[in-house]
Amino acid sequence: MTTPVTYSTHGAIAVLRIDNPPVNALSQAVRQGLSDGMDRAEADADVAAIVICGGGRAFIAGADISEFGKPPMQPHLPELCTRIEASPKLVVAAMHGVSLGGGLEVALGCHYRVAQPSARVGLPEVHLGLIPGAGGTQRLPRLTGAEKAVEAITTGRHIKAPEALELGIIDRIEDGDSQEIGIAYAQDLLSKGAGPRPVSAMPPAEAIDWDATYDAVLKKGRGQISPATAVRAVQAASELSFDDGMTRERDLFMELMGTDQRKGLIHAFFNERAVSNLPELKGVEPRALQSIGVIGGGTMGAGIATAALLARLNVTLIEMTEEAVEAARDRITGNLQGALKRGKITQAQFDALTTQALTVATNYDTLSDVDLVVEAVFEDMDVKKQVFGKLDAVCKPGCVLATNTSYLDVNEIAASTKRPDDVIGLHFFSPAHVMKLLEVVVADATAPDVVATGFALGKMLGKISVRAGVCDGFIGNRILAVYRTAADHMVLDGASPYQIDKALTDFGFAMGPFAVADLAGLDIGWATRKRKAPDRHPEERVPTYIDRLCEQGHFGQKTGEGYYIYEAGKRGGTPNPKIAELVAAEQRDLGITPRDFTDAEIVRRYMCAMVNEGARVVEEGIAKRPLDVDMTLLFGYGFPRYWGGPMKWADIAGLDSVLADIERFAKEDAWFWQPAPLLKQLVAEGRSFDDLNRAG
Ligand code: T1G
Numbered sequence: 165m166t167t168p169v170t171y172s173t174h175g176a177i178a179v180l181r182i183d184n185p186p187v188n189a190l191s192q193a194v195r196q197g198l199s200d201g202m203d204r205a206e207a208d209a210d211v212a213a214i215v216i217c218g219g220g221r222a223f224i225a226g227a228d229i230s231e232f233g234k235p236p237m238q239p240h241l242p243e244l245c246t247r248i249e250a251s252p253k254l255v256v257a258a259m260h261g262v263s264l265g266g267g268l269e270v271a272l273g274c275h276y277r278v279a280q281p282s283a284r285v286g287l288p289e290v291h292l293g294l295i296p297g298a299g300g301t302q303r304l305p306r307l308t309g310a311e312k313a314v315e316a317i318t319t320g321r322h323i324k325a326p327e328a329l330e331l332g333i334i335d336r337i338e339d340g341d342s343q344e345i346g347i348a349y350a351q352d353l354l355s356k357g358a359g360p361r362p363v364s365a366m367p368p369a370e371a372i373d374w375d376a377t378y379d380a381v382l383k384k385g386r387g388q389i390s391p392a393t394a395v396r397a398v399q400a401a402s403e404l405s406f407d408d409g410m411t412r413e414r415d416l417f418m419e420l421m422g423t424d425q426r427k428g429l430i431h432a433f434f435n436e437r438a439v440s441n442l443p444e445l446k447g448v449e450p451r452a453l454q455s456i457g458v459i460g461g462g463t464m465g466a467g468i469a470t471a472a473l474l475a476r477l478n479v480t481l482i483e484m485t486e487e488a489v490e491a492a493r494d495r496i497t498g499n500l501q502g503a504l505k506r507g508k509i510t511q512a513q514f515d516a517l518t519t520q521a522l523t524v525a526t527n528y529d530t531l532s533d534v535d536l537v538v539e540a541v542f543e544d545m546d547v548k549k550q551v552f553g554k555l556d557a558v559c560k561p562g563c564v565l566a567t568n569t570s571y572l573d574v575n576e577i578a579a580s581t582k583r584p585d586d587v588i589g590l591h592f593f594s595p596a597h598v599m600k601l602l603e604v605v606v607a608d609a610t611a612p613d614v615v616a617t618g619f620a621l622g623k624m625l626g627k628i629s630v631r632a633g634v635c636d637g638f639i640g641n642r643i644l645a646v647y648r649t650a651a652d653h654m655v656l657d658g659a660s661p662y663q664i665d666k667a668l669t670d671f672g673f674a675m676g677p678f679a680v681a682d683l684a685g686l687d688i689g690w691a692t693r694k695r696k697a698p699d700r701h702p703e704e705r706v707p708t709y710i711d712r713l714c715e716q717g718h719f720g721q722k723t724g725e726g727y728y729i730y731e732a733g734k735r736g737g738t739p740n741p742k743i744a745e746l747v748a749a750e751q752r753d754l755g756i757t758p759r760d761f762t763d764a765e766i767v768r769r770y771m772c773a774m775v776n777e778g779a780r781v782v783e784e785g786i787a788k789r790p791l792d793v794d795m796t797l798l799f800g801y802g803f804p805r806y807w808g809g810p811m812k813w814a815d816i817a818g819l820d821s822v823l824a825d826i827e828r829f830a831k832e833d834a835w836f837w838q839p840a841p842l843l844k845q846l847v848a849e850g851r852s853f854d855d856l857n858r859a860g
Contacts, residue, residue, distance in 0.1 A: 169197025171204055176212035176354070177347050178205035187225035188218045190266045192237040194228075198270070199239045199247065206253060213354055214251065215346035216274060217258040223283070223342070224267025229292065232421070232430055241266050241298035242410065245273030249362045254353055258346025259283045259334065262322065268333075269298040272307070275361040277334040278349040279325045280342060285333055288320035290390040292433060293426030293806060297417035301397035302409040305369030307332040313369065314398050318381050318391040364406040374399040387672040388806045390420055424816045428808030432798060435791040435809075435857070440619055440629050442788065443860065448612045450620035451562060454478065457537035459551055461492020461524065464568055465540035467596030470499035473517045474508065474597060475624045480523040480530050489524045496522060499597050528558045536564040536621065538590050545572055549580040556581045564617050566590040570641055574607040574634045584609035588618050591638060593800045601800030602627035603638050628799040633786040639796045642786070643777045643810075645692070650773035651677045652707045653836065655747055658758030659766055661727050662739050667763035668770060672804025677770075678727040680802075682720030682737065690714040703835035709746035772826050775814040779840035782856070789860070790853035811853040823847045 168184035168191070180201035182188045198216065205214045218224055227241060239247075248255055248270065257263075257271035259279040268285045271277050279285070287296045287304065295301060296317060305313035308331045316323060316331075328334045338345035374395065382392035393416050400412035420426055455478040458469045469479045473496070481496070483489045497518055504514045523530060531537055537559060539551045548567060555565050565587045567577050578587035589605025602625070604618040615631070622629030632638040637645055651664050665676025681689060690711055700706065713726070720726030721737075728737025751758055778793040787793050794809020807813040814822050823843055830837035846852065 167197040167200075168194050169201055171201050173208070173211060174347050175351075176210060177215055177350050178208065178211040178213070179215045179217065179343055179347065180205070181217050181219055181343060182224060183219040185220055187222045187262070188220060188267070189225055189228040189230075190241060190270070191228040191231065194224075195239045195241060195244050199244055202248060202251060202255075206251060211253065213254040213256065213350040215256045215258050215343065215350050216248075216270065217342045217346050218260065220261075222261035222267070223257070223259040223263040224270055225262055226265030226267050226288075227298070229430060229433065232292075232426075241269065242414065245269050245299045246364075246410075248273040249275070249360075249364060251275075251360060254350060254358060254360055256346050256350045256353070258342040258349070259285070260342040262286070264322070265289050265296065265300075266298050269296060269300045269303070272299065272303040272333075272363055276336075276349065276353060276358070278336040278338055278345050279328065279334045280345070281325055281337050281339060283325045283328075283334075283337075284322040285325075285328050286320060286322040287317045288322075290318060290320045290388075290394055291429060293388070293390050293423060293429040294420050295390055295394040295397050295413070295417055297413065297421075299364075299410060299413070301394060301413045302401045302406060303363040304333070305398050305401040306363050306366040310369035310372050310398055310402055313401070314372070314377060314381075314395055317394045317398065368404075368406075368409075369398065369402040371402050374402075386674070387670065387804065388425060389423070390425065393420060425806040427816060428806045428812055431791075431794070431808035431812045431854075432805050435795055436628055436798070438857075439792055439795040440623070442619075442631055444612060445616050445619060448616040450616040451535060451564060451613055453535050453617065453620055453624065455480065455534045456621075457482065457531040457534040457559075459537060459539035459555075460541040461488060461495065462540065463495070464592060464594055464596055466492055466495035466499060467594060467598075468538055468540055468568065468592055469496050469522070470503075470597035471592075471625045471627075473500065473521050474503060475626070476521070477624065478521050478523075480525065480534055482525060482528060482531065485526065489526060493522070493524045496524075499595075503597075528554045531555070531558050531563075533560060534563060536566060536617065538566040538568055540568040540592075543569060543572065545576065548572060548577055552577055552581050552587070556583065562586070564588060564614050566618070568592055571636050571638075574605050575609070578607045578609050585611040586614055588614050589632070589634070589638070590618055590621070591632070593640075599800065600626070600628045601640070601796060602629045603632040603640065603796065603800075604629050605632045605634060605638055607634055628795055630792050630796050630799075631788055632792075632796075633784070635781075635784070635786050639781055639787045639793060640800045642781060643774055643793065643797070644801060646777040647770055647774040648677055648681075648689075649706075649836065650769050652710075653705055653833070654761055654766060654769060655709075656705065656707050656751065656754070656756060657761075658756075659761040660739075661743060663761070663763070664766050664770075667766040670763065671767045672806065674802045679737075682726035682728055682730075684720070685722055686710060686714050686719045686726050690719075701835060703833075705833060705836065707750065709743070709750040712746050713740075713742060768825060769829065771810060771813060771817075772822055772829065773836075774810045775822055776826055776837070776840050776843060778810050779843040779846075779853075782853075783840060783842035789857050791857045815852040815854050819843060819852060820847050 170181045172179045184194050205211045255274040257274040257277045263285045287300045378395045385391045397413045400409040458465050458481045461483045469481050472479045503509050574589040578584035588610050591603035593599035593601050602622045619629050661678040668676040718725040724730045729740050730737040781787045790811035794811050797803035826839050
């Protein structure tokens, strides 16, 4: 088997070049190749210095994440980095692309570091539920100081070459082929008589207020523990010898390796990529995508247009009237100004996007040459059908016709056109130029290359695209409706909305369901309950207390009053005393004696409802795999990433215990808590949702 590390000599310089596509991850073979290469170079009397560089798109993207959870194999990365550092010969890292995690740690084990101007470095292990585990928490602070090292490691951010130079992480920036700049730098160092410069021999980092730093990072992590743990590892770099610090880092790293959060975060890492790998897309070419049309310039339409402009697509947006056209243009301009402020685009790009790339008009004929149109008009079937009728008439053959509807029947919309195979759902989440999730809703007649085009657009817009089947609410909103109902039932049974919100933010959600409802607008849920009322099952428990508040015109943040009272200029809200009165009145009407709930029970019921409906969505084929449900909840509904998603949470909790709880809850409410057949089947077979994911 060819080694992924090739050895060559160039005068007195030995070069160890890594070629392990796609990103030169530090697999066992790469680690072995580097170790063998170091031995060989040191044994060669003609070699005075060693350069480590990478082929392809990156220096090294880190440890091989696919090896995590498996028995560790020699040579271990920390020992390899220390072995490189201990070389009696000068070792130079020549960096390009990304040098992340173990990749940067290998470079820190070298004596000097040179990078291309476009190179980026970082220690992103906290995003995997870990901390740097090959000396990064001990060497980086010795180069940058404790404060800067804590910031870099706890955020896991990518640091561009100029800043890395300023921080002392790299020593030089040179343009050119990475191997060449590595050799040139090594020769230059040798000519100046430079020898090995082990970072571990540099003075320890300065002391900072470690406890205050730990507490601040823990609070910011909203329940995720790896960033705060990293603070303790960097503290060791300040207080202990290098060797003892390395031992401390290893202990903390191994503790985190065994946590559920590491399992959840690694699950998220691999599945945010796997979610768009669908067998049905294999070998299917998407249609051309240079220009798109957007119908409707409200919040959604303007957001979609903004996302497309930021992806460098030409956009034609249609509105009904001249004033609506201007209002849409203003919304888009405002969105792009936000991107300009965030440094996502330059002023020149802003000017080009708002003048050349965007056309806003009232005449549908301007859509005659676009490759795809997405409508974001009023959520009414008749309105949608009128729009599609016009699109049918003006759009060129092969143009993809997409609806952004969040619950209407895409099959019915498709059937209203002469080209149902060109029709698809593209369900964006507001604000569409910010939220990562895109549900690609595949109708019965949708052609395979139209599905591929939906995913291609999602990739161009930087979305996490999830394939969804047609049903009320597709994947995310359908599951949301169920776990929201579980929360409503708990309010009727005695838990306050505020206790529920807090229990769920402690679990890791950015906001609880009632704060979210206030943010989205209580009128949306109210309209949904009215829409669904005719088809409601007689045994379904549907709270009405909040409808009373809506009847008074209180819709949450937008009216200043909902579950919470919002005062101008103040962040967040305070509990609305009316809610307790309205709930008590409904409890009296229903003859309910309220009881106490623990936070743990609140979370458990909420999660069991989410998982149970997720299982139904998978067994009906609305979601292809459990991982599709996980990615939907992570990227569209603020689900805590370190749990990996509801289905991963259930695998970690144990499907048998989840099913047992659902069956226990069913004794109080058999209609709401009907165990999903798929969940019962997996428990009976001793299988997990991840087993289903692996089955594809
Ligand atoms: N290990 C294994 N596979 C990896 C990988 C890694 N570190 N990084 C990427 N891949 C795969 C990825 O799954 C995908 O596979 C393909 O490469 C392209 O990736 C001891 C313990 C490098 C910025 O956290 O951030 O070192 O889907 O689609 O958008 O302290 O990948 O094609 O089959 O993301 O151009 C620390 C993780 C590890 C970096 C490239 N390193 N990777 O982004 O391509 S832990 C990381 C990324 C560690 C040490 C610790 C990104 C990228 P497939 P991609 P991209």
